Amino acid sequence: MTFLRSVSALLLACLIPNVGCSNTIAVRKPVTAAEAQEVTSAVDGRGVKVAVLTSAAPNAGAEIRSGSLSTRDDGSFALRAPNDAAIEIPFERTRSVSFEDRGKGAAEGAAVGFFPGLIGGIAMGSAVEALSCSSCDANPCPPSSACNRGGSISLLFGLGLGAVTALVGAGIGALIGHRTTFTF
Numbered sequence: 001m002t003f004l005r006s007v008s009a010l011l012l013a014c015l016i017p018n019v020g021c022s023n024t025i026a027v028r029k030p031v032t033a034a035e036a037q038e039v040t041s042a043v044d045g046r047g048v049k050v051a052v053l054t055s056a057a058p059n060a061g062a063e064i065r066s067g068s069l070s071t072r073d074d075g076s077f078a079l080r081a082p083n084d085a086a087i088e089i090p091f092e093r094t095r096s097v098s099f100e101d102r103g104k105g106a107a108e109g110a111a112v113g114f115f116p117g118l119i120g121g122i123a124m125g126s127a128v129e130a131l132s133c134s135s136c137d138a139n140p141c142p143p144s145s146a147c148n149r150g151g152s153i154s155l156l157f158g159l160g161l162g163a164v165t166a167l168v169g170a171g172i173g174a175l176i177g178h179r180t181t182f183t184f
Contacts (some may be wrong), residue, residue, distance in 0.1 A: 022179040027183035030091045036071040037104065039182055043056035050079055051095035062095045069097065075126050077102050094184055100175025109173020110166040120156045144164030 030036035033074035048069045051062040077094060078086040 006073040021105070021176065023183070024181045024183055026183050029094070031075075033071050033073050033075070036077060036091060039097055040071045040077070042180075042182070043097065046077075046099045046101070048097055048099045050077070050089060050097050052089050053093045053095055054109050056093070065089070096181050096183045098179060100179050102174050102177045104178035105176050106170045106174035107179075108178060109169035109171070109176070111169070113160045113169020114166035114171070118162035121158035121161030122154045124161070125154030127155065129153050 018073065027039070028035075030039065045068065047066060050065050050067075052065055053062055065079055065081070065087065067079045067084070067087070070078045070080070070086075072078050072088065075091055076098075077089045079143055080086045084150070093166045
């Protein structure tokens with residue numbers, strides 16, 4: 001019964017949706033260079049993707065441009081693609097600015113990876129303890145047996161597997177990154 005409970009807890013942990021990976025922040029479209037500076041300071045030198053409206057019409061489509069973003073004093077962003085001149089993007093034609101944070105993605109990946117590994121390791125440790133204690137039913141167990149350790153094997157399995165899955169999750173999270181999008 002304990003094993004079944006542990007397996008169901010592990011399955012529930014695996015079904016928990018990813019707790020991060022992206023967020024969208026709705027902000028007022030910048031009107032002044034000082035307001036736009038708040039967006040560019042949040043980007044902090046990372047490469048960005050900017051959705052630029054193709055026209056001033058309300059239902060206009062958007063073109064995605066990539067590069068590094070800075071603020072100009074004349075009411076526009078300057079987007080510099082690698083090995084290209086800066087492109088001027090007026091504030092009123094900017095729909096959104098997106099960037100990826102690899103460090104935050106790694107931290108989220110480690111957290112998402114650790115908890116299912118912890119639960120799975122505790123389940124495996126409980127199964128090992130149950131199997132090693134089954135021989136103690138007929139004969140008294142020596143003091144050093146797993147039956148007399150009070151769950152320490154389960155905890156060690158849990159922490160060990162949790163650490164391994166946290167490292168895997170951190171690697172995946174660092175590759176994917178955490179996307180932040182400012183929409184105007």
